[in-house]
Amino acid sequence: MGIGIIIRCKECDYSKNLQIGVGMMYAPHNILNLESKSPILKSLIPSKKTIEKIKMLIESKNAVLADDYGHYIYRCPGCNELFDRFFIHLDYDNGSFEPSYRCGKCRSTLERIDHNPDESSIEERIGKILTSFPCPKCGSRSLYVDSDCTLMWD
Numbered sequence: 001m002g003i004g005i006i007i008r009c010k011e012c013d014y015s016k017n018l019q020i021g022v023g024m025m026y027a028p029h030n031i032l033n034l035e036s037k038s039p040i041l042k043s044l045i046p047s048k049k050t051i052e053k054i055k056m057l058i059e060s061k062n063a064v065l066a067d068d069y070g071h072y073i074y075r076c077p078g079c080n081e082l083f084d085r086f087f088i089h090l091d092y093d094n095g096s097f098e099p100s101y102r103c104g105k106c107r108s109t110l111e112r113i114d115h116n117p118d119e120s121s122i123e124e125r126i127g128k129i130l131t132s133f134p135c136p137k138c139g140s141r142s143l144y145v146d147s148d149c150t151l152m153w154d
């Protein structure tokens, strides 16, 4: 199940709505089915080049999907902006592949900041991670998850 969270800053009016996790339709065979009329992966990863690359890896390199795929929080190391992007990891015979994303504002390559889930709730985990990053707007380390606004989605 996916979750929608709102991240806010205690020092300014910054807020960002982010979707993380996986939806109900995201079974591995759906993710990897690029032959259907409207492949789900195309809506998750906007880059045609990345989709072509994944298609090639599946078709000619027997790529397999790691099970930690889903929407994760990424941040821009250039301007500190936060994004949600779809993470996928493919392993094949002599390598592995993960898509990379660029910041829409400053074109830096985004870094994924929330890694594997632990026992704490998503909000707690994300909240903890956020304390080490400056607010994209005012630069103070005052980001938090507004837990009144958390939504489930599928």
Ligand SMILES: [Zn+2]
Binding pocket: 076, 077, 078, 079, 080, 081, 103, 104, 105, 106, 107, 108
């Ligand atoms: Zn940026």
Ligand SMILES: [Zn+2]
Binding pocket: 009, 010, 011, 012, 013, 014, 135, 136, 137, 138, 139, 140, 142
């Ligand atoms: Zn701020």
